[in-house]
Amino acid sequence: MIIKSDRTKRWAACPEGGLQQLVDELHARRRREFLKRLASTATVVVALGAGGYVAAGWLRQAMEYRYGGLTCSEVRRLAADYHAKRLDLETTRKMTIHLKKCPRCGPDYREKYGELVG
Helix, strand or coil, rough: CCCHHHHHHCCCCCCCCCCHHHHHHHHHEEEEEHHHHHHHHHHHHHHHHHHHHHHHHHHHHHHHECCCCHHHHHHHHEEEEEEECCHHHHHHHHHHHHHHHHCCCHHHHHHHHHCCCC
């Protein structure tokens, strides 16, 4: 019996607004936990997206053709100068070889500029 009465003596009435304060603290804790999970998920998504972007760029570069000593991206960069005949003889020769052999660059160049210069 003494034990029972000791237990009941520990309990005291809540101060006014005490329960609401407890509820508010619990809601705030839930919001913080939710935001932590959201931030972690967003970080993973951004990291995966960045990795995918880098991998796609690497694959695009790895898939470029290389004919005549020039890659497709180099040919695209030099196409206007090639058409205007502003390139030196060696680069013009390389461009002509690439444009004749490349299944992508040749048709793209002819569609944009017409026939080859060299």
